[in-house]
Amino acid sequence: MHVTLIHYLILSAIMFGIGVVGFITRKNMVIVLMCIELMLNAANINFIAFAKYRGLYEGMSNQLSGQVMSLFVITIAAAEAAVGLAIIIVLFRSRKTINVDDVDLLKH
Amino acid sequence: MDFVFYLFGITGLVSAVGVVAFRNPIHSALALVAALFSTAGIYILLDAEFLAVLEVIIYAGAIMVLFLFVLMCLNIRELKALPQFNKKIRPFAIGITAIFLVDMVYLITKSQFGVGELATGKYTSEQVAAIGSNAKALGQVLYTRYLLPFEAISLLLLVAMIGAILLMKEGLGRK
Amino acid sequence: MDHPYLPILILMFFAFIFTVVTIIMSDLARPSKPNAEKNSTYECGAPIFTDARGMVSVKYYIIAMLFLLFDVEAAFLYPWAINYDKETLGLFGFVEIVIFIAILLVGYFYAWRKEAFEWES
Numbered sequence: 587m588h589v590t591l592i593h594y595l596i597l598s599a600i601m602f603g604i605g606v607v608g609f610i611t612r613k614n615m616v617i618v619l620m621c622i623e624l625m626l627n628a629a630n631i632n633f634i635a636f637a638k639y640r641g642l643y644e645g646m647s648n649q650l651s652g653q654v655m656s657l658f659v660i661t662i663a664a665a666e667a668a669v670g671l672a673i674i675i676v677l678f679r680s681r682k683t684i685n686v687d688d689v690d691l692l693k694h
Numbered sequence: 695m696d697f698v699f700y701l702f703g704i705t706g707l708v709s710a711v712g713v714v715a716f717r718n719p720i721h722s723a724l725a726l727v728a729a730l731f732s733t734a735g736i737y738i739l740l741d742a743e744f745l746a747v748l749e750v751i752i753y754a755g756a757i758m759v760l761f762l763f764v765l766m767c768l769n770i771r772e773l774k775a776l777p778q779f780n781k782k783i784r785p786f787a788i789g790i791t792a793i794f795l796v797d798m799v800y801l802i803t804k805s806q807f808g809v810g811e812l813a814t815g816k817y818t819s820e821q822v823a824a825i826g827s828n829a830k831a832l833g834q835v836l837y838t839r840y841l842l843p844f845e846a847i848s849l850l851l852l853v854a855m856i857g858a859i860l861l862m863k864e865g866l867g868r869k
Numbered sequence: 870m871d872h873p874y875l876p877i878l879i880l881m882f883f884a885f886i887f888t889v890v891t892i893i894m895s896d897l898a899r900p901s902k903p904n905a906e907k908n909s910t911y912e913c914g915a916p917i918f919t920d921a922r923g924m925v926s927v928k929y930y931i932i933a934m935l936f937l938l939f940d941v942e943a944a945f946l947y948p949w950a951i952n953y954d955k956e957t958l959g960l961f962g963f964v965e966i967v968i969f970i971a972i973l974l975v976g977y978f979y980a981w982r983k984e985a986f987e988w989e990s
Contacts, residue, residue, distance in 0.1 A: 759936075
């Protein structure tokens with residue numbers, strides 16, 4: 587069977603699903619952040635696949651828009667990793683834990 | 695061509711499962727690097743060379759280095775002793791995700807996406823080749839049509855930088 | 870099968886095969902007589918004084934974070950650099966990129982002010 591847009595979409599859906607399972611079941615906060623990266627990555631595959639196969643819709647100037655969006659997603663992932671990991675380090679220093687279940691207090 | 699798609703797709707999915715399943719966080723991080731490399735291969739199949747290179751440089755290079763540094767800043771030995779998996783919630787999570795996947799696959803295959811023709815318009819692969827390179831064509835779109843998001847991205851990076859430095863300098867100092 | 874990236878795929882394939890074959894061959898060919906001295910970590914010949922699994926200083930994180938964010942900035946400059954000529958972008962593109970860099974320079978001076986670049990503190 588020839589590879590078409592459907593194959594890329596299903597690949598990205600499965601990768602997103604794996605990311606969701608890890609996001610819910612893992613207790614280590616760093617791994618939870620990694621699973622978020624996995625999900626963003628799956629979304630990126632979707633953007634680029636649509637850019638190649640379905641670029642031109644009304645309101646969309648050209649098919650490179652999908653690739654530009656994916657560039658922005660990579661940037662957002664970088665910013666998210668920088669701030670998220672800083673929060674994890676500060677949390678570990680003050681609470682001595684990075685288990686998501688132990689961090690359930692709002693007060694100091 | 696098809697063979698290459700399945701090669702990168704399967705290595706990507708297997709390493710993605712590795713990220714979720716490995717006990718040792720360092721192994722998870724390395725599995726994520728493998729998943730990102732496979733994704734870069736998929737990007738090349740989709741004519742997005744510049745993004746494939748960025749995926750390797752930024753994601754697999756810089757972001758994963760950051761993750762590994764953080765894992766080393768935390769105390770690995772204590773981390774390994776911690777419970778890693780939430781066993782109670784696991785069947786629920788897998789069930790929900792299975793339902794989601796069945797829905798997605800049903801919708802995708804039922805949709806009109808599979809007709810297989812490539813996109814038409816200003817930047818087909820031949821026209822991109824005539825412009826010179828994928829990066830050049832991407833720049834022409836990025837710096838004209840996406841001017842405002844582009845400037846907004848610099849604000850996002852600025853806020854991320856200030857936030858991370860503030861957390862490190864103030865959050866650690868005060869205890 | 871005449872994709873322009875086919876040579877890279879073949880290169881990757883042979884690199885993979887070469888690595889696997891080399892590791893298996895050396896595993897089969899070498900004598901195996903381990904002792905405690907041989908199995909210890911080799912650190913330029915000096916005696917080892919701590920475990921490598923200790924805590925690494927947070928300073929490394931700050932350097933890696935600054936590297937990551939400026940790396941992303943440099944990635945955005947590349948498509949601009951190869952498009953920078955009179956026909957496509959011109960003065961408009963120049964002003965645009967100056968604004969982009971000026972916003973990030975604020976972050977650079979903030980990091981400088983907060984002594985994020987200082988190793989001893």
